[in-house]
Amino acid sequence: MVFNSLQFLVFFGIVTSAYYLVAHRFRWALLLFASCYFYMAFMPIYLGILGFTIVVDYFAGIYLERFEGATKKWCLALSLVANVGVLAIFKYYGFLTDNLTGVGHLFGMEFNFPALKILLPIGLSFHTFQAMSYTIEVYRGHQKAERNFGIYSLYVMFYPQLVAGPIERPQNLIHQFYEKHTWDTDRVKLGLLQMAQGFFKKVVIADRLALLVDTIYGDLGSQSGGSLILAAIFYSFQIYCDFSGYSDIAIGAARVMGFNLMENFNAPYSAKSIPEFWRRWHISLSTWFKDYVYFSLGGNRVSVPRWYLNIMIVFVLSGFWHGASWNFVIWGALHGGFQLAGLTINRLFPSLAADAQSGISLWMYRLWTFSLVTLAWVFFRLPHFSDIRLFFRGLSEPVGVGTLGLKPAEIGFSALLIIGLLIYDIRGKLRSKYFMWLMPIFIACIYFFGVFSLKQFIYFQF
Amino acid sequence: MKKIVALFVFIICLLALVLSSSDAGMRKLTKERYAGTGILHSDKYAFGDLYGLSYLPEFRIAKQEKFTEVPAGLPAEKDLDLYVVGDSYLYSYLDTVPDYYARVNKLDFRRWEHVPVRAEGFTSGRKKVLLIESVERNIANVILLERIRAVFEPTPPPVLPWWEQWNETIKSALYHPNLEANLEFTLFNLALFSPIKELKATWNDRVFGRLAHEVHRSKSGDHLYMHETVDVHEKGSSYREISDDEVVGTLRKMEEIQAFYLSKGFDLVLFSFMPNPVSLLEAEKGNEFLSRIQVAGAGKLMIIDPSERLKLNASHYFYQSDSHWNQRGARVWLDQLNEVLRSVQK
Structure with a gap:
């Protein structure tokens, strides 16, 4: 069931x-039942996969609390292997076997891996990571093992954030199921306003931008440099509004019932450096990688080369988390590369550090950061290398908006929405006292300016 | 008070969900919505199906609801049984009674979704004539022998693995396949909302030049067409380039169908294809698919093509805001059919 x-x-x-x-x-049971209904709308059978990880991690949590030493470590390892195993089978199997077959060909070897004709369960990476954060936190002693199987199931399956996050931590969510709201x-007003804001971002901005972006990316071969740059910039805002719109709806829907989910975005395109961008973009995932991977590798408390390696590992893994395809790996590696380049420059020329900027230079840094992020999104958007080549080759074509019948009014209105969004991101804040006039405006704008195509959220595929 | 509000929201939403998940409920609701007038009824199709898709206020032109008049002066002799497989070009404009047709004693009308027509059930000694009718844009979808044969000789559905069966069972039990469309109908298909829909359509049209994606406006601006009939990438488009091989291929399929039905006991098979309105109203860059079929099929098949007669005054025979002809257009075709029926050998 899609939110829109x-x-x-x-x-x-x-x-x-x-x-x-x-x-x-009875409320936890109601929410669990509702979450099952919500999830089964995509593919009922995949409830079984979710059930498997829930059962494994539920018992893993109990045993992690019971055991110490090596047994405890084994317990955690088994749970992680089970979770990653599910990911490996359902998300990465095709990618791994295709690449092994390709490598085998290079060395004259023939592999015949059985083909798995399965669809990727929706939101698999999200709920698997949320389940993993539970066992890791229990292992670290930050969270007590949950004895109520229903409550634990609800922690993994809570419908607002089940298929595209925010990826919650058990310390933040589980105790809320016991609280009487x-x-x-x-x-309630604030929650509804946040949902309306999410719908606005999705159907008014993201899906409108998608009309233009899909037109241009759908015919890369006949585009001018201007069209391609326009499409790349619009895609940056499309994916932002698509994903942050989803997060707003999720957080708002939970808030109406009294639950507080973590914020997932904080004006990411106002970031003046790549590290700051990652503190503002998909916060629940970037903190997940920081808490469970980066720190586990030693973080920055190691030698400089090892520190750089740790950063690169985290970003490549983050790219791979998004999808079983090389373009996502490259996207992650690009962000890792940007981070390392920034770190090196900062170490060599401290006065150039983003935090030391103000006035015009601050805005130049913001623009530069946005340009780098936009460049990386090109790799995220285009799964095939042939398309990526076409894109960069097209950039050298004469500048000017292409000839695909893009209407100036459509482009102008989209640009206006983007400017409004940027101003709102920096200055705006929802307040419940404005509900009575803000809500009708949201509803009217969503209806009149919305593009109702039932287009899936981009992040559902992950 | 808060509990009462919550209960109210719960009941309204649950009712909408239950009603929209029930085929019987939706049939009843549809019948009621279209039966009356007023803000709590639907005016979606009262002004043409393309108005109902686009909600452009300038195309809010009332449609005539009555069937075409029964022609006078038909022969008293009733020595034919007419079986028809057809679409809304016929059943929306001609009542399903034999009185419209020359020499027809008994009429068996089937919509395309209910093929085939079986001649075996009729034991009369009258000649059995089968008329296969389709609009131009649907020819590629319906002129398929496999489709017809599959109903005569059904093959058992493939046995799915247990998990897929379980999946399908749960899915069909919990989620109606048309739930989204049904909810939209239940909640918003009311004349009450038409002015708002028109306002949005006008904004999108005037500012962005964008209509509902199913609809296309004519060059002159006074007719609406189905988008698929003008999009060169669509199978049913009047502007798609069609090779001679494709025309021959279509004829071959028609011949297969004719042979099939003749072997099933019919005495005569007639074909009739209704032109897409754009094929006649903006014919200059059309592919002339129907006339090419007519020419290539001469002598092998009996094809009733009303294009030539309708072309004489096309805008007189088609609605401005509907994908169909009007009652006058239907009458032109009916007269042409009756000429053929009169000439059927005894």
């Missing part, structure tokens, strides 16, 4: 109203 559908609106109305109608002791009008 009437099915979801009706589902949300039923579940939220039922949540406030039933007694507190009473109706708080201000909180």
Whole structure:
């Protein structure tokens, strides 16, 4: 069930109203049932995969608390292997076997791997990472093992953030299922406003930009440099509004019921450096990698070459997390490379560090950071190397907007929305006291300016 | 008070979900919505199907609801049984009674989704004539012997692995395949919302030059067409380049169907294809698919092509905001068919 559908609106109305109608002791069961219904709308059978990781990690949590020493380590390792194994089979198997076959050909070897005709379970990387964060936190002693199987299942399956995050930590979420949430009008208003903001970002901005971006990226061979640059910039905002719109809806829907989920975005395109961008973009994933991978590798408390290696590992893994394809790996490696280049320059010329800038130079840094991020998105958007080649070859074509019938009014309106978004990102803040006039404006804008194509959220594929 | 509000929201949403998940409920609702007038009924198709898709206010032109008049002066002799497989070009404009047709005693009309027509059920000694009718844009989808044969000789569905069966069972039990469209119909297909829909359509049209993606406006601006009939990438487009081989291929399929039905007991098979409105109203760059079929099929197949007669005054025979002809257009075709039926050998 996609958020930008009437099915979801009706589902949300039923579940939220039922949540406030039933007694507190039944609410977790209601949410678990609703989450199963929500997830099964994509592919009912895949509930089994989710069930498998839930059972494994539930018992792993209990045994992690019970055991010490090597047994505890083995327990964690088994849980992680089970989780990564599910990812490996359902997400990476095709990629690995294709590449092994390719490498085998180079050495004159023939591999015949059986083909798995399976669809990628929706949101697999998200809920697997959330499940893994539970066992790691229990292992580290930061979280008690959850005894109530239903509550633990709900931690993994809580519908607002089940398929595209934010990737929660058990310390933040599990205790909230035990808390009794009473109706708080201000909180409900704020939650609804945040949902409306998310719908606005998705159907008014992201899906509108998608009309232009898809047109240009769909015919790369006949584009001018101007069109390609325009498409690259628009895609940066499309993916931002698409994903942050999803996060807003998820966080807002949870907030209406009294749950606080972590914020996932914080004006990422106002970042003045790549490290700052990653502190503002997909925060729940970047902190996941920082907490569980980067620090485990030693972080920056190691030699400089090793530190650089740690950074690169994290970014390449982050790219690989997004998809089983080389373009995502390159996207991650590019961000890693940008980080390392920035770090090196900062070490050699401290006065050039982004934090030391102000005034015009601060804006130049922001523009430069945005340009680097936009360049990397090209690799993210185009899965085939032939397309990437076409894109960069096309950049040398005479500048000017292409001839695919893009309407100036459409481009101008999209640009206006982007400028509004940037200003709002830096200055704006939702407040419940504005609900009575803000909500009708949101609804009217969503209806009149929205593009209703039931287009999937980009991050659902991960 | 908060509990009452929550209960109200719960009941409304649940009702919408249950109703939209029920085929019987949707049939009843559809019938009621289209039966009456007023803001709580639907006016989606009262002004043409293309108005209902585009909501452009300048195309809010009332459609005539009545069937075409029964022609006078038909022969008293009723020695034919007419079986028809057809689409909305016929059933929306001609009542399903034999009185419209020359020499026809009994009429068996089937929509395309309910093929085949079986002659075996009729034991009369009258001649059995089968008319196969389709609009031009649908020819490639319906003129397929496999489609017809599959209903006569159904093959058992493939046995799915247990997990796929389980998957399908759960999915069909919990989620209606048309739930999104049904919800939209239930909640918003009301005349009450038409002014708002028109406002949005006008904004998109005037500012961005964008119409609903199913709809295309004519060059002169006074007709709407189905987008698929003008998009050169679509199979049913009047502007798609069609090779002579493709024309021959279509004829071959028609001959297969004719032979199949003749072997099933029919005495005569007629074909009739209704031109896409754009094929006649903006014919200058059309592919002339229908006339090419007519020429190539001469002597082998009986094809009733109303294009030539309709072309004489095309804008008189087609609605401006509908993908079909009007009652006058239907009458032109009917007269042409009756000429053929009168001439059928006894």
